[in-house]
Every structure is written in C-alpha cells, then in structure tokens.
Amino acid sequence: MAATGKKMGLTGLTTLVAVNMMGSGIIMLPSSMAQLGAVSLLSWIITAIGSMAIAYCFSQCGIYCTRPGGMSAYTEEAHGKSAFFLCSYLYFLSLAIGNVAIAISAVGYLTPFLPWLGSGAIPLFVGSVGLIWLTSLANFGGPKVTGQIGSVTVWGVIIPVAGLSVIGWFWFDPDIFRQAWNPNGIATSDAIAQSIPLTLWAFLGMESAAQNSDAVENPQRNVPLACLLGTLGAAVVYVLSTSVIMGIVPNAELANSSAPFAFVYAKMFNGWVGDIIMALAVMACVGSLLGWQFTLAQTAKVTAEQGMFPRLFARVTLLGAPLLGLIANAVLQTGMAVSTISPNASEQFSKLVNLAAVTNIIPYITALSALLIIMQKAGVARGIQYRNMVALALAMAYSFYALYASGTEAVFGGMIVTAVGYLLFGYIADRMLEQRMALKEQTP
Template identity: 45%
Template sequence: MAIKKMSVTQLTMLTAINMLGSGIILLPTKLAQVGNISIVSWVITAVGSMALAWAFACCGTMSNKLGGMGGYAEYAFGKAGNYIANYTYGVAIVIGNVAISITAVGYIIGLFNINPNPLQIGLMTIGLLWLTTFANFGGASITGKIGGVTVWGVIAPVVVVSTVGWFWFKPEIYAAGWNPHNSTLLDAAGSSVAITLWAFLGLESACANSDAVDNPKKNVPIAVLFGTLGSAVIYIVSTNVIGGIIPNAELASSNAPFGLVFATMFTPMVGNIITGLMIIACIGSLLGWQFTTAQVFKSSAEVGYFVRIFAKCNKSGTPIAGMLILLGIQTILGWFSIPASPDGTRYGWIHHVATGNLGVSDQFSTVVDLSVVTNLIPYILSMAALVTIQEINRVLSHKALLNNAIAGVGAAYSYFALVNSGDKALMYGGVATILGFTLFGAVSARFVKGEQLVHPDRVITGEEDVPAIPYRDK
C-alpha cells in the first residue's frame, strides 16, 4: 500500500508555520526603536532569506550525508566542517532558547502589569528555561502535541493584525514614526538586520521533510521558496501595520506589542487575551526547541562529535542527562543577559554583555545578536559547500551556475548580517566558534587517525628529522 505524501501546497504551509513561531513576538518593539524605516531591513532580509532557503533546498535534495547543515559542510570542509557546523548550530539554538524565554517574560510583565527589577527578570527567564526542560522529560510525543496547538497563539494574532489591522491604520502615525533618529537607509538596515534575521531562523529545517513530499527534487525548492516568501510578507505587513496604529515612542517601550495593539484595536480585555495566548505560544515554542536542542546534541554525540553523555537516553528515548547539561549552560546565559539596574549597578558578570539600558528589550537584543552570529556560521559553510555538492552530483553547468549565484547572494547577506550584529556579539560569537575548534581536537582522532597513521615499523627517536611515512592499506 502506497504511503500518502504531502502536496507541495501542504509542505509550503508547513514551512511557513515553522518560521512563524515566537520570533516575531517582540519584533515590533525592537523595530520601533529604529523606526518604520526598518522596512528596508525587512526587504533585504527577505531577499537574503529566500536565497538561503533556495540553496538549502538544493543541498537537501542532493546531499547523501546525514546531519543536515553539518552533512552539507562536510562535502567541502571534511569532518571538521561537519563538526563546526553542528557545534555552532547547537550553540545558536541554546542561546536562542534564552531569547524565547525572555520574550515570554516580557509578555508576562505586560499581562500582569508588573514592574520587576532586573534580577527578578533574570530569575523569571531562568525559571521558564527550567520549567520547559523538565516538561520535556515525558518524551517527544507530548512535546509535539503541545507545540502543534500552542503555535497558533502566535500565528492567529499575527494574521489578524496583517488583515483586519488596516482598519485602524493611520498614515500620520506611521509617518511620524518613520525615522525618529534621522538614520540613513544603510544605517537603519544595518541596525535592524539581526533582529529581522532572527525571525527567519529555522528556514533551513524545511528540507527535513523532503521524504514526506511527492517529487521532492521539484517540490521542496518550491515549498521552501514560497514558504519563506509567505512568511516575509506576513512579517513585513504585520510589523508595519502596528507601526501605523501605535505611536512610535509607545511601541518602542512596550514589553508586549501585540497585546498593546489588540487593546488599541478592540478593548484592554482583548489585549490581555492575546497577550495570554502569546505567552502560552512562547512557552510551547520553548518546550519544542528545548527538545530539538537536546536532539541536535544527541545526534552529534552518537556519531562522535560531542561527548557521549549527550547520547544517553532513558527508556522513553529522552536524553535527560544532555538536557540537564544544556539547562545548566542556558541558566548561565540567562544570568549573563540580565540588564542593568536603575542605579547603574549590575548583577553578576552582566557588565560583560549588557549595553547599559534597563529592561527586557535590552536583554532580548543581547541574546538575539549572539544567537544570530553563531547561527550564521553553518549557513555560510553550507552556501560554500553547494559548489562541491553540485560537482559531485554532476549538475548541468547552467543550472549549477544559477544555484551557486543564488547561494552567493545568501552568503553575501549572511556576511552583511554578521558585520551588523554588533561588536560584542561578534566577539563572543567568535570566541565560541574558536572554542569549538579547540573542543574538536579532543575528538578528532577518532575521525582522522586512519588517514594519518605513520608506518607501524617506524620508530621516532627524536634524533632525526625525517618526514613521517604515511601508512597505506593494501
């Protein structure tokens, strides 16, 4: 009996829904701090993301290696490339989980109209990370069912704003908030590119469903491209509609922008309901990403890239030990991202990462910038590997040239996002990446020793300087 597979329309919808998660919830606030001129960044990010999505679709339909982006990178960069792609992606989503938790905290503050101090914000952030980690101990089935329902707490309000919100849109409000800081187009695009890219992170996961769709070589690229395009339209429309409903200064200081716009459009009660739905959606999204993070480390540990403890599972197949280790790392990151206190003092070691502003928004920006920087490393490696992947698959030259040109656009956009992610994010992201190469030295022997063994009869005395004789199997 033939297995019924998804149509290209169904896969396109799935792709869009995967991106329309919690990433957009605090975006209106962050973009309002730049001004409505940030639409320039949206356009640049949309084009760059579609180029990335197309290249990932090409990689996914031609690659025969396991490990997603790590498998793609291995074609051009070998085992070290596979490792560093998986390592930086794992680091990125660990950091991203902290950003999602911060988003939920912002909406909790807005819903209950409370004014916690920076330490309390940090503890609330860490508390949600603990809650969603422990909730995952029940296994993938429970996590998947919860996530499939809660994601609509984000999607539904965003779609409503994008359509019905136009009835409350006022051009004069939008114009007043166009460029509050008198920025140039390039400065405006650069200052908001990291936050707009954050909304699209996860587009690479769309290729994971290629086995579930008919004619994947044709339909996966179509679904990824149009799914990303659909998400871009919804992102751009919803954030700009809000910019024409809520005055810029009020929007820029809000911890729950979607709750605020629904309260303005309808009633405060409706705003509170939307805020509550988005809190639930954030927690559901975080629940799913906590499990996904553990699975990324588990799969890498199973092939020897990470330490074995990440591959250890209980009877239900849940890598609890790995989850607890990752929770410890996220707890530290949550503490490091606590914003400055009103009197200028800081908690813990936060002075190394905070910019000095007070509130959830600053905490969110710090974490998002770092997550984007580390996530871009496997993106760039995958774009570069497409050339080799196509050579191996003997893709026709004119088609390969087109695909490589599109991947070049994706890589150029990735570098633009890197440069504009901030000095501190680049520095800490660079340190995290270099640390990954250091850690690879501890496990690399199991991958390369067969290629680099010297002749077994060779005796190294230290008294001669003769090149080692490579050992070859007969």
C-alpha cells in the same frame, strides 16, 4: 518507499515551512524595531530576498546530499570532519542563545499578569530561567508529547500576527506612521544594518525545510518551490504586521512595550482582548520553547553519537528523551541568561538576537559553500548548476552582510566562541583518528 498518495504535496509543504519559521520569532520584534523607527522596516525587503536565496540553496543541498546531519553533513562534504563539529557546535550555541531570547519574550508577555516580573533585572532573569527549566523538565516525556504540544501552541502567535496583517489596517493612522519613520534621525543605511539581525531572527529555522524531502511528492520541484513560497509567505505576514502596528501605536509607546502585539490589540479593541492575545502569546512562546529545547537536545545527541560531544548528551530514556542532555542544556542557558541580565526585556532580547544571528550565520556560510561540491558529486546538469550558483551568490552576499550588520560586539563574541570550538575539536580529534584506525582494521 511510501506511496505517492501518502506523501506531502506543494501546498502542505509550503504551509509547513511558513509555520516552522513564524513560531515565536516575531513576537518581540515590533518593540525592538521601534527603537530605530519605522525606517527599520526596509530591512525586511533585504532579509526576505536573502532568506529565500538561503532557503532555496539548502533545499538543493538536501536534494543532492541525502545523508543525515543537515547543515553539518553539508559542511563536511566540503570542509571535512572538523567542520562537521564546528557547524554542529555553533548551531547548538545559536539554538541555546535563541531559547533564552524566546524565554525573555514569554516573560515580557507574562508581565501584565505577574507585574513583579517587570519590576527589574532580577525578576526578569528569574522568570526567564524559570521558563527554561520548566520547558526542559517538560521534555522528559519524550518527542511525541513535545510534538503534539508544539503543533497546537504555535498557532497562538500565527493567528494574532496574521490577523493583525489583515484587520489592523482599519485602525492604521498615516500620521502616527509618519512620525515613527525616523525619530532618531539616523542614516537609512545604518537603520537597515542595525535591524538586519532582528529581521533575520524571524527567519531562522528555514534551514529545516529540506529535511522533509523524503516525504514529499516530486521533491526536485516541490522542495525548492515550498522553500521560496513558504519564506515569501512568512515575509508578507512579517512586513504587514510590523508596518501596521507602527501606524497604530505611537513609536515611543511601542519601543517601551514588553508585549507589543497584546498592546496593539488592546488599543484596537479593549483591554480584555489584549489580555487574550497576551495569553495566546505566552502559550505560543512556551510551546515554541518546549520544541526548541528538544531540538537543542537532539542536536547535541546526534553530535555526541558521532563522538564529538560528551557522551552524556547521547543517553536517552525509555521514552526517547535525552534526559542528561536536557539538564546540561538548561544549566548552559541559565549561564547565558546571567551574562545578559538587563532590566529592559527588549534590550536584552536584541542583544541575544544579535549573538544568535552570528552563531547561526557561520554554519549557514560553511554549509552553503558546500553546494558546489555537492552538485559536482551528484552529477547535476550544467543548467541547474548555473541557476543554483546565482542563488548561492545571492545567499552568500546576504550572509556576509548580515554578519557585518550584527555589530562589533556580537561578531567579537561569535569569533571567541568559534575559536573555542577549534580548541575543543583539538581535544577530541584523537577520537576521530581512533575510529578511522578501527575501521581500517575491520576492512578485509
């Protein structure tokens, strides 16, 4: 065990949680939310509370279930080996869908530099697929290079977004915000429901917080606190930045912008500053996509090592890069990009985010449901169990609401890919049986 002095404290872990979540998740949201109006900002409150409950429950799962595998391992504790596969499979798909959405975000911010990219559906598709393959090929250098690049590029989003939360209020116009409140005249409840998948998208990644518990001082205290404080910190930045931007840029202009943060900085200062923000956003998106491509490949690799994904995903180079897995993933994401072709970056982004939310929420639900069994197996004190059950009820309520709010099309798509997942497990179930028989034979 590492010496206590070398472990991460509460402040460091809280910062890590907030930075991991913020990434590029916020970068296109103002434009997507502006299509509903500023009334959609109310969904931040619901999502922040629900996300903190989910993050807290995952931190408890991580503390009391230390086996590798993350959400898939938690799910298996309650639902068996097939659920491990289904959780990994759906999480893998959600990451792949999310990567396409991040690529679209990057292309949106590249458009002012390369106007051709914004001239129609095909240029947007070509730009997105180009970035997908570029970041996949860049991962051939292995995890060390990927990690070093990502730790720098992520600040390309965090600094402008957090900065806008503070300085943007000097340009805030209450009249512009008031006119943007509900331009379409839709019911408040409908506006909140339609924007829930968008705000949830910004918090995806919170499930990774508990993975660092073995490198943290006093994890029973600091991991849950860091999850809550880090999620709350990200929520504050999200709410302030999206609120202030809707009081600076008229709603119609914001809704049609492919680079909302660059657009608002250009309005606040000048076009030169806007160009700098655009360059930072592109850098952050490419860095984030680079990291998520590797995470996607690693998710497939871990599942393949369990005998549940094709063996090609488990093969790595001398540098530790899952080469064939990265190529296969790029092919899959290219197919996803084809299926969602649209001339409007914001529209295409929203469609992908809804589907990514559904394929992520189902693993959330299966993993969260295992907390009760995990606590029973670990012999957790009754008082802690009661406290965690309250958080679990809140996390589940939000998860089901977010699933409902994702819309018929996204839920239908999620149902189809889930059904396909069960079919796929049927084809590999004999491998599980062979492994169990082999273990029995080896046991004296």
